[in-house]
Amino acid sequence: MDINSARLIFFSPTETTARIVDGIAQGIRPDIVNSIDLTPPENRSRDFEEMRDELAIIGTPVYGGRIPREAAHRLRQIKGNNTPAVIIVVYGNREYEDALLELRDIVTDLGFVPIAGGAFIGEHSYDSENTPIATGRPDPQDIEKAKQFGESIQEKIGKIRTLDDMPPLNVPGDFPYKKWDPPSDMAPITVEALCTLCGECATVCPTAAITVGDAVVTDPKECIYCSACVKKCPTGARVWDSPWIEQVTKRLSANCRERKEPQIYL
Template structure:
């Protein structure tokens, strides 16, 4: 069978990347296709037009931001087109709720010529807390992801996979207005530039990584990936939300899968 499995993801803290790669590898093996990867995490990787054909398969992985797809992916999604191309969508959320994000992704892909054959809501460690869903996706999550991909592959292999029903509401929930915040830096900073190189919003200065411009996504990539532990946020509302998560959303949730 010709065509590729296009593993496409936006993944500041690497949880969505892990799920997308797991799904793509299993689909490729089952369908006899090669995997090609498109990383939308950094600004240079986003916004390019891409077209997939009927023999290709799209795997799309992204984190849930307040029950929605990340807003900064809109241009990339608009430039992604298919011609009856099967798609498998994975929304990764931090053990609170994924709300309308999975449905929103399906609607956007359907409008652009894809047939969303399967969709899953997976759990990843919350970006605001290392305690909420710590270490996830874990081995159990990845086993479920592989089984999910096997079922999706069997559906795709029929040659005429039907669009999957996915829960969510229309109109989608309003986007959280968010907070105008910036990461701060302690004296432990070694100027290794890991934060600047990995900032999805491109707001951390390469001249001085202790400085950040406007437009922070609060994705926490700089905090979680700093080898010196020098990045932090001290906004009271953000810290209050993290405390809420650690109070009310510690019980383990399992992936919800639609095939």
């Protein structure tokens, strides 16, 4: 099978997933690479053209061992037509549990044929100086592994004659998927004394939960807890003030120190 073009499709509030899918594409080296970044709020509801003779490289973070609900919803707007796909989940050095299986099932329903999968590690959304969790990942070693994975995918594609008789891609995970119900209506707060009203938090928020005028206003009902606003605020004015997040973050920082390595499924 010949593949000349690839389309990177990803949801990535803090950009670790975006960097991994990009690394994989560098290994495959198609002539044309297009991207669909599903993260901005305008991609919540959009019509995308059906994909055909391209390779889709589809990536999302792991939230609670699952695909973030918001990512699953946005992915469902994209359609394949017997289109080969590489499926990627990126997690914060805890576990990815049923996320890769869930992503495989979603993209298969959408008309894609998963030919390879991977679980990579990204700096945890709740990483901080006091509670480090996979700080700085993906690092150069991870990106090199992503590229090498891309090269292996290229090799596999060369050996595939038709997608019609491809056996289903085996990935770990259980069905019914793990349940994950975090508390509702949480959102980071803004420390007014530190805020310059620059608007960066509103720009990076994937759900348009933040409005910046004379003050920063956040709608907690829209917040998906992604922490993009916290990580991107240039003055440290966006912070979590939630006992749940504090408890989770302390536990993860203490228990998930051992470096995990990417796992690939071909």
